[in-house]
Amino acid sequence: MSGHHDDGHTVAGWAGFAVATTGAAVTGLGICGWHPGIWVGLALMAAALLVTWVLHLVGWGKPPGPRPVDQRSMGVRDLSARHGHAGCLGCRLAGRRGVQVRAGAAAVPAPEAAGADVSS
Structure with missing residues (x-):
């Protein structure tokens, strides 16, 4: 492999x-x-x-796509699943928005996923 x-x-x-x-x-x-x-x-x-x-x-x-080498073991739990994965149909079906990633920028959770008030 x-x-x-x-x-x-x-x-x-x-x-x-x-x-x-x-x-x-x-x-x-x-x-x-x-x-x-x-x-x-x-x-x-x-x-x-x-x-x-x-x-x-x-x-x-x-999440979709390759993971870092240290997270490829079956016994490693994905802690980012709570907020959803960007581009993941399963997360979207559960109402999780995932992270928004721009080229060259750090991953920032979507406001809805982070629990922020987005009513304004």
């Missing part, structure tokens, strides 16, 4: 994969004759989406 790539390798990713694989296997059993298995398997695959999303939101996923 190249040092420039950081795809998956998170608790959220592997947990979702395990639940989805189980769902696919149960759906296969349903196709082969155990007819309730089709619906049980499809429900498990839907649950895999929810498991992955919830684990991502609590910090066991990762």
Whole structure:
């Protein structure tokens, strides 16, 4: 594996994969004759989406793109998930705005994510 790539390798990713694989296997059993298995398997695959999303939101996923080398271990929790990740569909679906980053500037949390009053 190249040092420039950081795809998956998170608790959220592997947990979702395990639940989805189980769902696919149960759906296969349903196709082969155990007819309730089709619906049980499809429900498990839907649950895999929810498991992955919830684990991502609590910090066991990762933001889009490569992480620094010291944060690539599966056991490292992403503490920036609380405010959301910029460009992350899962965070946007949860109502988290992410950070706004300009070229050459430090990351600044969006006012809504930081809890600031934006009513004015």
